[in-house]
Amino acid sequence: MGLVKFLAKRIVAIVVTISLVVGVGYVLIYISPGTFYSAANMGQGLSQLQVSDPALYNQYLNSLNSRYGLNQPLIEQVGKYVWHSLTFNFGTSFENPSIPIIHQLAQAVPISSILAFGAIALAVVLGVPLGVLAALKRNTWLDSALTTLSMVGQAIPSFVLAVLLVLFFGVWFPGILPVNGWGTVGEAVLPIVALSAGNVAAVTRYTRGSMVEALRQDYVRTAEAKGVPWRRVVLRHALRNSLVAVVTVIGPTFAFTIISTLWVEQIFTIPGLGTLLAQAFPNKDVPMAITSIYVLCLLVMGMNLLVDLLYRVLDPRVKLQ
């Protein structure tokens, strides 16, 4: 398939999926019990008004309904909402009407992205050498130690690890690294470590597997027989070919990592997308809740597309589909 056709098809698929997610999300919130406006997001004054002056209360509610378009038929509301989302016209949130959502996103998305991409980068930087090491020393104590470590690393969820890190650096050995907040480089270290532990394990395993495979290939033996230094054989001939496999892990890993940031941000009190989402959902801040999901979906699906393209660049034999 040609590159243009592939891109067009994938982008259409992304738009359709995201529209469906936003539409279904809107309907689910619409049918949820209670009104869109509650004391939680419109202030206590509203419920007092309901008691003291029902007529004025209803008038106020009606004006809000027409302002947000809630008096239109559901199908029209969903259509408009999806269209506005797709054109990045997010409006304002209920909680924080003075700041447009797009401005809040402009602050939060970079933070979450730094965490997610930092975790992936750390995973590659640590995981690839460890995987190569395990493959070269295969079936020694080092290999089995790395295998065991990566099994544990994979199975412990990132937020539990985050909690353990907070215990370690906050309670037992305080003062080495900050355990909450955001703004300095040091404050990014622990969240990224918590997020990347599983990824380091994943990349190590995959690198080891494909390196073991690559080292068995004929071209490696040929290179060695022709007198190419061993270091060069490993780095040039074997590692280069096995890196393709590593790229395939990163796609699904990214989806998981970006969702994990939502949880880890809560533990380290970092004002990223997770915090916006965690404030919006329980308080039924409809625009913010749906928009945060929209942005997350966009990030995940865009990243998957990028990984597929990267895969194609690294291995021209791969057919795009």
Place this chain on the structure above:
Amino acid sequence: MAVITAPGAIAVRTPRHHSQLWLAWRRYKRNKLAVTGAVVVLIFVVIGVIGPWVAPQNYAQANFLYANHAPSLRFPFGTDGLGHDMLSQVIWSFRNALEIAFGASLVSFLIGLALGLWAGLRGGLADMAVMRLVDFMFAFPNYFLSLFLVVAMGRSLLPILLAIAIPGWAGYARLVRGLVLGMRNGEMVEAARALGATQRHIARKYLLPNVTNSIFVAIAFGVPFDLLVMASLSLVGLGLRPPLPSFGNMIAQAGANVLGYPWLMYFPAAIFAVILLAFLFVADGLQEALDPKAGEGGRVPRSRRLLQIARGRSPAVGGARL
């Protein structure tokens, strides 16, 4: 009667008959991690069932005189800011986790089973519709759908169970459909159809018994996954509504107070991690024991399988659920 024995006859020992279950158990037993996991899971289930009778206090019992007490003889796991006994909270969490994790896995499996059987047996338009829906479910992280469902249904036990269960059907549907398609054209089904069996009869008597093992394994992988989703819902403020206790609630609450009251963190986080690992080992052992066919050829090594689970994909179900 005289027993005639020909000279030189070899005593033929009839092979002992082993049931499938016994064979599976023998394979399972070899995997030490899986056995350890099974013991832990058993303890978890027992505590979950008898919890309400052994917990020293009711989970909602607040006692402000004893708020934020460190672990002591009276409160072995300490108390939280409202004076809840953390030991009781942990014990009650076992029960909630038990109900939701097993219940959610079962419900998503049942939805997947129904749709998968329908798609596989009916074929044609039904098959296409279900598979398009499956494609859609796999195209975005299903966790997001859980969030919306919690908002729509509320935060008590049953709604949370359903919010975790409903987005999880796609993998099971694909698995069941694949198994059905693989068998639909087999000789066994052909023979039954020739004898005049109805679709329904074929589905119940021929297809289901042949797919139970794979399905059992898929559900075993689903349980720890649902535990993870349940806990993570609490972290974004959509878990069980307090005072209903859950591991996620305790971990989220402890995360906010860890510097002042670290004991709130020790026990819930440690116990949750151990339970999760135990379930993963059990599921992994079950796969080895029940699905020996996977051993020839396309077998994924254990480390790789665990990795897939940890990444939010179940190897048995074969797709991303997060």
